Amino acid sequence: MALLDAALAAAEHGWRVHPLRPSAKGSALHGERSCPRIGECADGHRKWEQRATTNPDRIRAAWAAGPFNVGIATGPSNLLVVDLDVSKEKSEKDAPDGATSFKALCERAGKPWPITYTVRTPSGGMHLYFQTQPGTRLPSTAGTFAPHIDTRAWGGNIVAAGSITSLGAYEAIVPGPVAELPEWLLDHLHAPPEPPRQPGPLRIPGRGTRRAEVALDREVAVVRAAPKGQRHKLLLARTIAIGRFVAWGDIPRDVVEEAFGAAGESIGLSPAECRATIRDALAYSARTCRPRETACPTTRPRPNPKRRLSPLPSSTPPTAPSPCSTRAAEERPPVRASFQLFVLTGT
Structure with a gap:
């Protein structure tokens, strides 16, 4: 009922x-x-x-x-x-x-x-x-x-x-x-759909760390190559991945929004959908990203004192000169003085 x-x-x-x-x-x-x-x-x-x-x-x-x-x-x-x-x-x-x-x-x-x-x-x-x-x-x-x-x-x-x-x-x-x-x-x-923007080459001279610029360039390329059925999902995921650099202050937010917006529109997403997706992704990153010190440790790991180092190959122990070599040295003619002077003084 x-x-x-x-x-x-x-x-x-x-x-x-x-x-x-x-x-x-x-x-x-x-x-x-x-x-x-x-x-x-x-x-x-x-x-x-x-x-x-x-x-x-x-x-x-x-x-x-x-x-x-x-x-x-x-x-x-x-x-x-x-x-x-x-x-x-x-x-x-x-x-x-x-x-x-x-x-x-x-x-x-x-x-x-x-x-x-x-x-x-x-x-x-x-x-x-x-x-x-x-x-x-x-x-x-x-x-x-x-x-x-x-x-x-x-x-x-x-x-x-x-x-x-x-x-x-x-x-x-x-x-x-x-x-x-x-x-x-x-x-x-x-509202009529806005014409998609054609993405140009990514250029951010002096506006972010090199690591952030390289990461943004790589993730934008992933979005541009997104297949049908994965476009929105990839735009959201790749923007979230870059959002940590925005939260850390490594790259300006407007640069990220412009780059991903152009990439999203180039694969058929509407400008409104791109803006909302990028904004949501960056907000999510700001809430959830770890501090830089935790995400990117800079201290080198200490060596393990319990680790055993393999012994280096031992060199061949010196041997006493053979009688033959000693006799040959005694029978060798003496070096002339002029040659000795050349060796010692360079004249």
């Missing part, structure tokens, strides 16, 4: 719902290949976005067939949901995430974090719900809005509060009303 109640509660808000597979996030409705071409699909296959409904009777009939999770078709429901993801790098628990990126967007726009209906996901992320104007067709985005942020609108589906997966439950943590989509967020969605 809890899942049925969740579906009916969403429908009461005017949100069109459809069943998802039990304990999962995929649609439980048939696909085009298995479409029976009867009922709603008599005139052709209708996808889940078209079949989502607010009709209580249809919802009860659907959820009577099983413990389905609840999906919301965001576009037909006049919703735009901002999906704040968490970092997939489990080894870096403090790594930048969607909430960090969204906070940076708010600060850049000079706006506070919007108060709206919010759902916490089982992985620790958040879904921020916003109301759109009827007739507005905003597309869904994946990774282009900002790092670790997706948006769900037309063509998108969001898992409703009350649904349960193997990781846990979706829970409404801000149960208040859904706020109107802020203008600054709408402007950010509609």
Whole structure:
């Protein structure tokens, strides 16, 4: 009954719902290949976005067939949901995430974090719900809005509060009303992509230690060669690696931002995504990098007194001259005085 109640509660808000597979996030409705071409699909296959409904009777009939999770078709429901993801790098628990990126967007726009209906996901992320104007067709985005942020609108589906997966439950943590989509967020969605900058040769004369310059040059080259599917991850990781030099004062922050920004844009990342990723990476490095003395010890290791040195090869002991050699020396003619004078005086 809890899942049925969740579906009916969403429908009461005017949100069109459809069943998802039990304990999962995929649609439980048939696909085009298995479409029976009867009922709603008599005139052709209708996808889940078209079949989502607010009709209580249809919802009860659907959820009577099983413990389905609840999906919301965001576009037909006049919703735009901002999906704040968490970092997939489990080894870096403090790594930048969607909430960090969204906070940076708010600060850049000079706006506070919007108060709206919010759902916490089982992985620790958040879904921020916003109301759109009827007739507005905003597309869904994946990774282009900002790092670790997706948006769900037309063509998108969001898992409703009350649904349960193997990781846990979706829970409404801000149960208040859904706020109107802020203008600054709408402007950010509609902002045309800036043309990518072409990276030039890296030159930092007199603006950093040689070690920092060489490291920056090497890491920027890694980003420029990043394959598809690894671009954002490599930009984040390589900037974090260089961030320690910024924290130590070995290289100016603006030099690092400029170099990685140009490299990121040259491989197809948006300027906004590059700026947010680089800023998050440098902030993470500043919080987590070790002091220079610990990371780069300068004292030479002391020799181990217990280590045994291998003996040097002994030289051949001198031997007494043989009688033959002594006799030969006695029979050798004496050196002339003129030659002796040449040897001693150089004349």
